[in-house]
Amino acid sequence: MVVGCKIENQEMGFQASERLYLGMDFGTSGARYALIDKQGTIHAEGKREYPNYMKEDSLDWALSWKTTLFSLLEDVPVHLRPLVASISLDGTSATTLIIDSKTGEPLARPYLYNESCPDALPLVKSIAPINHTVCSGSSTLCKLVSWWNNDDSDKKSTMLLHQADWLLWLLHGQLGVSDYNNALKVGYDPEADSYPDWLLSQPYAQLLPMVKAPGTSIGHLKGDIRTQFGFSEDCIVCTGTTDSIAAFLAARATKPGKALFFGDLNSNFGYYFYVGYLFGFNPCN
Numbered sequence: 001m002v003v004g005c006k007i008e009n010q011e012m013g014f015q016a017s018e019r020l021y022l023g024m025d026f027g028t029s030g031a032r033y034a035l036i037d038k039q040g041t042i043h044a045e046g047k048r049e050y051p052n053y054m055k056e057d058s059l060d061w062a063l064s065w066k067t068t069l070f071s072l073l074e075d076v077p078v079h080l081r082p083l084v085a086s087i088s089l090d091g092t093s094a095t096t097l098i099i100d101s102k103t104g105e106p107l108a109r110p111y112l113y114n115e116s117c118p119d120a121l122p123l124v125k126s127i128a129p130i131n132h133t134v135c136s137g138s139s140t141l142c143k144l145v146s147w148w149n150n151d152d153s154d155k156k157s158t159m160l161l162h163q164a165d166w167l168l169w170l171l172h173g174q175l176g177v178s179d180y181n182n183a184l185k186v187g188y189d190p191e192a193d194s195y196p197d198w199l200l201s202q203p204y205a206q207l208l209p210m211v212k213a214p215g216t217s218i219g220h221l222k223g224d225i226r227t228q229f230g231f232s233e234d235c236i237v238c239t240g241t242t243d244s245i246a247a248f249l250a251a252r253a254t255k256p257g258k259a260l261f262f263g264d265l266n267s268n269f270g271y272y273f274y275v276g277y278l279f280g281f282n283p284c285n
Contacts, residue, residue, distance in 0.1 A: 024089035088238040090246040091163030101159040117146035140186035164240035172237035178209040179239040
């Protein structure tokens with residue numbers, strides 16, 4: 001369902017040769033996009049609610065997100081699409097998909113951001129440092145461990161991706177790429193820029209994606225999508241981030257003395273760990 005769309009007046013000094021940047025935000029009930037220039041001026045924006053696709057007795061979230069992604073691309077004004085230089089998006093933190101590593105198709109229903117897996121928490125606490133961000137029932141790692149211990153299928157061709165990772169894969173086609181904002185709640189250490197040894201020693205470590213910095217170029221937009229929607233041949237797709245970090249960046253709290261509070265305890269806990277690691281202090285202390 002289209003909720004709203006806005007196109008800014010082109011009399012704002014915008015030059016037809018200027019490149020634009022497409023960002024999308026996938027929230028809890030819907031998604032939105034904004035098309036900006038280097039100065040941060042918004043040239044178009046819109047939002048959509050997630051369609052209610054049912055699979056058996058539950059909502060098919062993966063199909064709903066996928067449909068919304070391409071609906072947002074369709075909503076971008078046709079005359080502005082050739083000017084888009086890069087595309088990225090954010091998703092809800094700790095929303096987790098277990099996929100087929102060859103086809104990219106989900107092998108189970110997604111674990112949503114606020115879903116808790118208390119069955120896995122004791123196991124995670126037994127391997128992780130005390131008070132680590134993964135030591136929460138709703139962490140990505142708890143979701144991975146819960147799936148690993150309760151699913152009897154062949155796990156050799158499986159992979160973990162976050163919501164943002166999977167949606168971006170639909171655009172660039174390279175499976176197994178994440179960003180260190182999303183990977184924080186699966187145990188990634190942004191200070192060391194690697195997964196810790198205590199995590200890599202686990203049998204399910206084979207499912208962990210490669211991690212890059214948010215906003216890193218992954219590759220060009222897939223040719224069939226580029227042709228279908230009219231984006232330029234040099235349009236690239238970049239690694240994403242979480243909704244909480246995107247909100248922080250959008251608030252332009254870029255200097256000491258500025259702060260932002262949002263969300264619930266879990267989202268702020270993850271955000272606090274992220275900022276702590278990046279700015280050189282251990283939030284556990």
